[in-house]
Amino acid sequence: MKKTLLSLIIALGLTSAIYASDRWSILPDSSVIAMSVTKDRLPHADHVEMSGKKMAVVLYWDLDSSSVFELNRALVFPMLRTIPNDTHASLMLNNDVDVASMLRINGRKVSPITKSVELNGMMKVVSDYITPDGASVELSRTIFPTMEHPAMIELYTARNNGDKNVTLLVPELKQTYTTDAAKGVDGAYVIQSDVNGAGAITLQPGETADFSLIIQAYKANGDTPLELNATEELAERLAFIDIIDNNLILNTPDKAIDTEFRYAKIRGAESIYKTKGGYMHGPGGESYYAALWCNDQAEYINPFFPFLGYDVGNESALNCFRHYVRFINDEYKPIPSSIIAEGDDIWNGAGDRGDAAMLAYGASRYALAHGDKVESEELWTLIEWCLEYCRRKLNEEGVVISDHDELEGRFPAGNANLCTASLYYDALVSAVYLGKELGKPSKQLASYSRQAKELRKAIESYFGANVQGFDTYRYYDGNDVLRSWICIPLVMDIDERADQTVKALFSPEMYTEDGVLTCQGYPVFWDRATLYTLRGALHAGYPDEVIPRLSDFSRRRLLGDHVPYPVEAWPEGSQRHLSAESGLYCRVITEGLFGIRPTGFKRFELKPELPTDWNFAELKHIRAFGTDFDINITRISPERLKVTVTDHNGKVQHFTLKSSNKINISL
Numbered sequence: 001m002k003k004t005l006l007s008l009i010i011a012l013g014l015t016s017a018i019y020a021s022d023r024w025s026i027l028p029d030s031s032v033i034a035m036s037v038t039k040d041r042l043p044h045a046d047h048v049e050m051s052g053k054k055m056a057v058v059l060y061w062d063l064d065s066s067s068v069f070e071l072n073r074a075l076v077f078p079m080l081r082t083i084p085n086d087t088h089a090s091l092m093l094n095n096d097v098d099v100a101s102m103l104r105i106n107g108r109k110v111s112p113i114t115k116s117v118e119l120n121g122m123m124k125v126v127s128d129y130i131t132p133d134g135a136s137v138e139l140s141r142t143i144f145p146t147m148e149h150p151a152m153i154e155l156y157t158a159r160n161n162g163d164k165n166v167t168l169l170v171p172e173l174k175q176t177y178t179t180d181a182a183k184g185v186d187g188a189y190v191i192q193s194d195v196n197g198a199g200a201i202t203l204q205p206g207e208t209a210d211f212s213l214i215i216q217a218y219k220a221n222g223d224t225p226l227e228l229n230a231t232e233e234l235a236e237r238l239a240f241i242d243i244i245d246n247n248l249i250l251n252t253p254d255k256a257i258d259t260e261f262r263y264a265k266i267r268g269a270e271s272i273y274k275t276k277g278g279y280m281h282g283p284g285g286e287s288y289y290a291a292l293w294c295n296d297q298a299e300y301i302n303p304f305f306p307f308l309g310y311d312v313g314n315e316s317a318l319n320c321f322r323h324y325v326r327f328i329n330d331e332y333k334p335i336p337s338s339i340i341a342e343g344d345d346i347w348n349g350a351g352d353r354g355d356a357a358m359l360a361y362g363a364s365r366y367a368l369a370h371g372d373k374v375e376s377e378e379l380w381t382l383i384e385w386c387l388e389y390c391r392r393k394l395n396e397e398g399v400v401i402s403d404h405d406e407l408e409g410r411f412p413a414g415n416a417n418l419c420t421a422s423l424y425y426d427a428l429v430s431a432v433y434l435g436k437e438l439g440k441p442s443k444q445l446a447s448y449s450r451q452a453k454e455l456r457k458a459i460e461s462y463f464g465a466n467v468q469g470f471d472t473y474r475y476y477d478g479n480d481v482l483r484s485w486i487c488i489p490l491v492m493d494i495d496e497r498a499d500q501t502v503k504a505l506f507s508p509e510m511y512t513e514d515g516v517l518t519c520q521g522y523p524v525f526w527d528r529a530t531l532y533t534l535r536g537a538l539h540a541g542y543p544d545e546v547i548p549r550l551s552d553f554s555r556r557r558l559l560g561d562h563v564p565y566p567v568e569a570w571p572e573g574s575q576r577h578l579s580a581e582s583g584l585y586c587r588v589i590t591e592g593l594f595g596i597r598p599t600g601f602k603r604f605e606l607k608p609e610l611p612t613d614w615n616f617a618e619l620k621h622i623r624a625f626g627t628d629f630d631i632n633i634t635r636i637s638p639e640r641l642k643v644t645v646t647d648h649n650g651k652v653q654h655f656t657l658k659s660s661n662k663i664n665i666s667l
Contacts, residue, residue: 055077075092196214257550290340309624335359472504598624
């Protein structure tokens with residue numbers, strides 16, 4: 001453990017974050033979460049990130065003890081680059097202009113009383129303005145980033161709920177900030193806020209009126225502000241949410257899991273930026289935009305996009321791999337960990353993190369699931385290079401050496417770690433499946449198959465160990481405490497030590513109310529590790545152990561005090577809503593609960609894992625393998641399941657199997 005992290009924990013007295021349960025609720029007959037504002041739960045504060053293709057915003061909001069809503073917007077414009085043009089060089093500005101507090105009702109300043117807050121890929125806040133003379137105006141504001149422009153909008157709807165006419169005075173507002181030209185790649189930038197629909201508005205009883213706040217940014221030299229229609233931009237945002245809602249629909253007996261899955265789809269898909277280097281999925285968090293990483297994009301979320309069928313998501317995945325193809329080389333020098341600044345530069349500050357294994361794993365899984373032969377032929381060059389790079393990095397014991405793992409030195413990883421070895425193993429397995437689809441030489445594929453078998457044996461002999469009384473894995477040579485990443489072999493179908501590994505991960509030494517700890521003895525958690533753990537334990541055949549924990553995790557992230565998405569980490573990053581973690585949540589379902597493992601362009605292995613107290617689970621409108629299909633799992637006895645696969649071209653397949661058994665599906 002690095003002394004700097006340990007010193008931080010001790011100095012700040014940090015302990016695991018504590019949340020009140022179920023501050024929010026799922027609205028009846030919907031998948032929208034809402035918080036009814038009650039005095040006994042105030043004050044309250046939170047933050048949530050939202051993205052469009054040309055901007056992101058983190059809403060830092062709070063309700064004081066009098067139910068007054070306050071908002072500070074952390075605006076991010078990734079394609080307006082600052083100097084130095086590095087990973088974090090997006091134009092950023094905090095904006096706390098408060099139009100709601102400037103309103104006048106019949107000439108009076110009135111403090112609004114907030115009634116409810118909703119989150120639905122947007123934020124909706126409903127407040128009442130009650131004057132001493134009996135006037136009553138309800139104000140609803142909907143806050144969202146536009147989908148296609150470097151702008152965010154707050155659309156206000158005022159309704160007269162009284163029995164007399166009221167006059168609403170909406171302030172005229174035009175606020176601009178111009179940045180220092182010397183600090184911008186393209187010179188000075190302008191961040192402009194405007195109120196549209198300002199003036200005196202007379203509302204009869206029951207009548208409504210709309211006005212809006214538009215905040216946008218543009219280059220001072222040559223660009224002009226956009227003329228945006230708030231209602232039209234809202235319709236475009238809703239159309240995006242509708243696309244996500246109508247694909248990859250989960251239905252289970254657990255409403256919290258279903259709903260968190262729905263929100264994770266939104267967060268994973270929205271955070272894609274239209275850069276000069278093409279579509280780039282970005283983690284966010286006021287730090288990571290217009291850039292690509294071998295873990296967040298290539299490993300975590302790109303293999304998921306074909307299942308969702310969101311065209312922009314698939315395009316961003318392909319674009320990611322194409323960017324990395326630029327860096328393959330005859331000398332087999334390490335590939336960069338991150339491609340930054342819209343594709344103009346790289347970051348490689350942590351050295352080799354096992355990035356080639358991440359790329360080979362993600363590209364091969366993506367290619368199989370997307371089922372596009374032309375794309376796959378293009379990606380084969382990258383996959384082939386990465387596999388050979390890893391082969392050349394094998395140590396005498398047969399496992400891959402690297403400088404770090406994806407935690408970049410925050411925790412020890414030795415010079416050969418279990419995560420990289422496991423990723424390389426799965427990449428070899430997937431490459432055999434993909435190579436067969438592409439007609440690659442049988443000798444080459446036989447070599448990959450042989451290397452995979454040898455690597456699996458090496459993983460067992462090199463990493464297999466008794467750690468803290470569990471016959472599980474040491475994470476690296478010399479590791480003598482439990483680590484969260486011992487879950488990775490389970491995800492890759494390496495099950496020799498599954499039982500003891502699951503017991504170790506779910507033991508009191510490792511599993512907390514916030515999920516699995518990164519390292520035994522340290523109160524640090526990363527949601528990515530918890531999500532890999534849940535997925536791996538499901539895939540290994542432990543649904544009764546996983547589903548209660550998945551349900552608790554889902555309720556905590558969806559309905560607790562910090563909502564509605566999976567987070568990055570704590571204490572690092574203030575539990576930012578990094579978007580690739582949402583992709584990992586979705587893969588707990590697709591690859592864990594349903595056990596979908598791509599084996600061809602139109603084929604996959606299915607290994608459903610229903611807990612004993614569930615009688616069904618279904619995924620509708622799965623878009624992987626170039627098809628639109630449903631999977632329905634029904635329990636027909638304590639030990640047997642019925643699986644129905646329905647292709648929307650009309651083909652229906654029925655199977656019966658024992659729990660935790662595998663079947664092969666051809667579409």
